[in-house]
Amino acid sequence: MTAKVIDGKAYAEGLRVRIAKAVKELGAKHGLKPGLAVVLVGEDPASKVYVANKAKQTVEVGMNSWEHRLDAATSEKDLLALVDKLNNDPAVHGILVQLPLPKQIDSTKVLNTINPAKDVDGFHVVNAGKLATGQDSLVACTPVGSVMLAKDALGKLDGLEAVVIGRSNIVGKPVAQLLLQENCTVTIAHSKTKDLPGVVRRADLVIAAVGRPEMVKGDWIKPGACVIDVGINRIERDGKGKLVGDCDYASCSAVAGSITPVPGGVGPMTIACLLHNTVRAACAQKSVPVPEM
DSSP: OOOEEOOHHHHHHHHHHHHHHHHHHHHHHHOOOOEEEEEEESOOHHHHHHHHHHHHHHHHTTOEEEEEEEOTTOOHHHHHHHHHHHHTOTTOOEEEEOSSOOTTSOHHHHHTTSOGGGBTTOOSHHHHHHHHTTOOOOOOHHHHHHHHHHHHHHSOOTTOEEEEEOOOTTTHHHHHHHHHHTTOEEEEEOTTOTTHHHHHTTOSEEEEOSOOTTOBOGGGSOTTOEEEEOOOEEEEETTEEEEEOSBOHHHHHTTOSEEOOSSSSSHHHHHHHHHHHHHHHHHHHHTOOOOOO
């Protein structure tokens, strides 16, 4: 048996088409053009590529896009002043401050200065709290994308046993909350879990978000399970740089029913979900219904 490959690239493409249609509808019916402001501090090469892609895709779906590039030596005070300005700009519906930030800046302070209604990354403590208590909120993009792909592969998730490997605030915790909302029975496993392979083996749905290359092996997977691999790890293999996930793709795909590849799985969903969040944020701020996406 070989697992069905879950094509995140194709799903994200379809989602962007639906978002573009929604943006057009908001313009025609309500004169509303959602706008996203992205702030990049410093010269991190991966962040620069990511920010450029975000801007390009924002414009492609018909939204307003603003990029603020700041010097690596920027002070925390100056960054907070920019965030405050964006909070007060009615044309800006979503604000994203690209992480990591230089060490002179307290990331938590910056993220919690963003207006929660404009926090399209879903990292603000208010949005995290709303998610934990089952209220409507903006949720981090990678967890949202992961659950969308799981639902696309499995249909309804009601009653499934889900194991999330990793307990970060960025993926592990929010994805577990989303799965609870989908009526899964959720276990959060991590590096201190006793008999981690045994715990993972119970799962109908595995979400691996631990940041360790190829840690999850095929014999950890229940036959026919759905595997969503959130990991993006750069390794050296045969003298070349290679991107791999947290799951050993070759052995896991021989056992799983469906699996996301790395690259091309969860990765492409992240920006599409960011655009999705920006449309939702714009609608909430203008008190108009969210079009179907």
